Amino acid sequence: MVSTALQDKPRTTGKRQRLAKPELLAPAGSLEKLKFAVHYGADAVYIGGQKYGLRSNADNFSIEEMRQGVEFAAKYGAKVFVATNIYAHQEDLAGVADYLRELEDAGISAIIAADPAIVEIAQKAAPKLEVHLSTQQSTMNWQAVQFWKEEGLPRVVLAREATMDEIREMKARVDIELEVFIHGAMCSSVSGRCVLSNHFTDRDSNRGGCCQSCRWKYNLHADETSIAEVDQNLFTMSSKDLCMIQHIPDLIDAGVDSFKIEGRMKSIHYVASVVNAYRQAIDSYMADPEGYVLRPEWVAEIGKAANRPLNTGFFYSVPGAEEHIYEAEEKPAPYDFAAVVTDYDAAEGIATVQQRSPFRPGMEVEFIGPDGRQFAQQVGEITDEDGNALSVARHPLQKIRLKTAQPVMPLDLMRKRLQ
Template structure:
């Protein structure tokens, strides 16, 4: 059994369960256009896009100023989209845009112009749920691929075939789809399948929620979700409170998804695109999660027969975990143990501290951009793409002019730190939180 926040049983134990949907049936068909699964990462802003791609994403999905379900993310202007596409193309990566709202009448005005602008910006695909957005994109922006959003709650092969017949090359399955169901879909329909393999799980059916509408007048299906399932509630039985004063209150939040231990099953069942949730998450989260899955995917294809999940990957994942982790609906239907009802198990205590901007190999000093307070004497970790990792104590800290500092306490401050090993631009430095 795995320790830490990831509590899933290992692959062998799953194969020995003998239940109808525990083990992942293998898909023997053609993998469409992709010779290996695409690693698809979230990007809430341009900086996150660059880190996701730099740390190994094959594609990123972003939101524009309209028609997306993350109105609280920074989101992208058309100029930022163009810059993101240009950066991604240097790595051979693509950029997708979420246009996945369910549109009301007043949302339709300007849709054609918006979609044409996405096409002109070099966006490779949109992720859409509303048929009018899908049809309009196919008509006015034919260079844009249209991927069916998970908001459509697609879970069976006949529905997938319907969307293929409508001209869509890819379907993002509902989060509630199991391994067994994916195998059946792939055996009936020759289409790209995208599935969420990491990140937050919605307590409602594939995001179809109206709690936010009722509680705050913010429409979840038009980008305004207030995450009311994560709020804390009092519970009453016959008008008597269940919790005493001071006790942890009830939430409806589910644990987060993590499928790193089932990477071979995901590949063998025929998932074409591994999607990571988290456009609202930090740079540290996005880069860390992408980095781990990139290493794991590469390791699998280098030697599939001898592939093993490394403990260091799980340790890394736990350092970026926001909540306890589980395997969602892939193996079975989640139960009470897969939700956060009482005091929440805290994620690994690490904070993102700085980004490496430059490194001077003559002096051994790295120039950093501060993202969180740190000072001499603090033990930190440096992390980079492909498994770059080392731990050290900060011994020397100066400003950019070489003057000693007792702490890096100002956000975005540029400082210099002597490192034990060479580092590269866009490597990250993190620190352990003191309890």
């Protein structure tokens, strides 16, 4: 759902100051997600290694998987960044230099770091690795950006709380790359400055363990001894998710160098759909800024992957009470990821797909591919690889053959309609 507030925001602010093509930077929680992110149009992906990152529950990459990811991304001209953005306790620092050398050797282009100790160790131990300042440093003014430039950093990932005007001023005053979150979850505290998770579950948000306790459902009690609830309604403390698909011209004109999508824990379908939509919007604007028109199918594509209300975060104003989620507003996603295309027999018009969730004949499905290719159809007869007819594709990863209404390609996705 796109909020009214989002739709009402200005689309441009007038004169363009800069038209260099920004990087589209996507999350990749696993090697498979990395491949889909790059295939669907990401210029770069950010991943977590098995140490020093902030998503300890993602399927973090081994060094060997990083090598494979770098090799795959290079075929598309894409880069791989690694998050090493914990705030380190003393004990965490042992081994950082060796680890960063391993990343450098694996072909990683940059690390994303927050702790000045890790920044300095990287600069000395692995000089071929770029160091990007993490959003965990909450950078929101040009003097801080200038400081990090003087420390030798080529890029700063801004706080989600930075406004469009602040971004414009940073870009005007400091010659440095700015990376900005343009889509995904927000923290309901100032990003990263939260200990709810630590308090409730002993899982440290700043060492990769956030359990998203802001999204839990809470009751309100009159006082700590009362068991009578003041309000029977459960409430949450999370904010709406960020979505800037309607403001691509503004972001490019402000000078944002890298458009960052949040969500290393998100599904392949989510990453592919969101990257696909932003890829088309960015390319369309860069090809013809004057004639640019926001296409409804890009917004619709985002809606097919999202199940939380969306807004524009802090870009245009400080989010008010209406941008908060008090009640459980998460709805089931309208589509569910059903299969990945692995092969297509053009002569017979039959695709081989790998099952990712059960589907059966008669279901309404959509096939999607890079560059906005998509079509809907009803599933007809399905068979296994030996040609045996099936009443349902129920086994995860099973190869299934079915006729498609249009040609498809490997790595296209099939999603089933739920509502």
